[in-house]
Amino acid sequence: MNSFVAAERALRTAAPHQLLDAVRDVLRECYAAESVELFMADYGLTVLQPVSALPHTEDPVPVHSTPAGRAFGSQEPFVEEAAGGLRRTHLPVTVRGDRLGVLIVTLPADRLTAETLGELADIAQVLGHEVLVAERDTDLYLQARRKDRLTLAAEMQWQLLPGRSCSRPEYELGAQLEPAYAIFGDNFDWSASADRLVLYITNGMGEGIEASLLTNLGINALRNARRAGISIEDQAALADQAIYAQYRGSSFLSVLMVDIELSTGCMRVVDAGSPQMLRLRDRSVKRVEFDAQLPLGMFEETDYVVQEFQCEPGDRMLFVSDGVHAVAAPGGERYGEKALERAITSTSLLPAAEVPRAVLRELSGHRGGPKPQDDALVVCLDWHGREPADRATRGSGPRLVR
Numbered sequence: 001m002n003s004f005v006a007a008e009r010a011l012r013t014a015a016p017h018q019l020l021d022a023v024r025d026v027l028r029e030c031y032a033a034e035s036v037e038l039f040m041a042d043y044g045l046t047v048l049q050p051v052s053a054l055p056h057t058e059d060p061v062p063v064h065s066t067p068a069g070r071a072f073g074s075q076e077p078f079v080e081e082a083a084g085g086l087r088r089t090h091l092p093v094t095v096r097g098d099r100l101g102v103l104i105v106t107l108p109a110d111r112l113t114a115e116t117l118g119e120l121a122d123i124a125q126v127l128g129h130e131v132l133v134a135e136r137d138t139d140l141y142l143q144a145r146r147k148d149r150l151t152l153a154a155e156m157q158w159q160l161l162p163g164r165s166c167s168r169p170e171y172e173l174g175a176q177l178e179p180a181y182a183i184f185g186d187n188f189d190w191s192a193s194a195d196r197l198v199l200y201i202t203n204g205m206g207e208g209i210e211a212s213l214l215t216n217l218g219i220n221a222l223r224n225a226r227r228a229g230i231s232i233e234d235q236a237a238l239a240d241q242a243i244y245a246q247y248r249g250s251s252f253l254s255v256l257m258v259d260i261e262l263s264t265g266c267m268r269v270v271d272a273g274s275p276q277m278l279r280l281r282d283r284s285v286k287r288v289e290f291d292a293q294l295p296l297g298m299f300e301e302t303d304y305v306v307q308e309f310q311c312e313p314g315d316r317m318l319f320v321s322d323g324v325h326a327v328a329a330p331g332g333e334r335y336g337e338k339a340l341e342r343a344i345t346s347t348s349l350l351p352a353a354e355v356p357r358a359v360l361r362e363l364s365g366h367r368g369g370p371k372p373q374d375d376a377l378v379v380c381l382d383w384h385g386r387e388p389a390d391r392a393t394r395g396s397g398p399r400l401v402r
Contacts (some may be wrong), residue, residue: 016134060147075351203275
């Protein structure tokens with residue numbers, strides 16, 4: 001049995017809370033590893049937290065300006081020299097584009113060949129898959145991600161999320177929420193099939209647990225309708241009915257709903273509230289405006305209408321909540337489109353997974369303080385598209401927004 005197969009088997013048969021122990025034993029036996037450490041990205045994406053039994057005995061590692069942070073940001077293994085003829089290998093732990101953390105393996109320099117480095121990188125990916133599965137049965141990895149305690153509202157919101165990034169040949173997605181440990185109403189959701197990508201950007205009114213409960217109801221109503229295989233305009237209508245039935249119009253959910261056909265880049269959109277979409281194309285940023293429709297749950301049995309927008313390969317779309325585009329500086333001036341345009345342009349060279357956090361850092365500078373008065377949500381979608389030969393001819397349909 002070769003070393004990689006041994007590591008994969010050990011991970012697949014280990015108890016959920018013993019994944020690190022299992023991979024550590026195999027790497028010591030098969031690769032002569034001196035030490036093996038696993039660090040998970042915290043909710044705020046500022047540090048990498050050690051995975052260990054509570055209380056933690058190791059210190060967090062900053063995401064910026066550290067070897068582990070370099071591997072996390074670049075999504076490439078990074079090797080550094082260590083004392084005693086050893087090398088520390090920092091390996092990104094990622095599942096389908098969702099960046100979970102970094103596996104750090106220290107081993108003798110003469111054992112680190114190009115083939116070994118490739119095997120270790122593959123083992124880190126298998127570890128990431130097993131961590132996601134294990135989170136159904138243990139709190140260890142979720143606890144490791146916490147630099148601070150989450151509020152109850154934030155706990156509910158993070159449990160709703162699909163991940164913070166993902167990638168396929170046609171697109172890359174990245175998202176971030178702030179304040180990470182005290183969010184309450186903003187949320188995002190996405191789901192992909194062989195043919196489509198569906199994306200929701202939501203903003204539930206209110207504060208604290210009430211906002212979180214409203215958003216939970218709205219997201220699950222949308223998912224229930226989506227999983228029934230119906231169109232996004234009917235998804236909106238059914239979720240609207242569910243929210244109105246519960247709150248009778250006293251609370252409502254703003255949502256921007258997007259359904260992209262992967263073969264053509266045709267985006268079908270329902271704009272029901274405050275989230276906005278901005279597009280970066282050929283170094284030019286433009287807010288894409290859709291016909292505003294009523295938020296979900298405001299009135300009984302609202303009908304929703306789809307509009308279309310054509311994505312082109314190379315487009316970058318940023319979706320932001322009102323906690324971004326409407327936030328005020330200490331002097332009262334709103335962040336606004338001009339500041340957003342500058343933030344989008346200045347982050348144009350970053351991968352989609354890193355853009356939301358970078359934009360939110362600039363927003364924090366505008367706000368004049370680290371603690372926002374409202375949730376702030378940024379989702380970045382980089383559209384690559386498919387080869388032109390794979391594209392189908394688009395037919396007639398709803399009005400096209402350019």
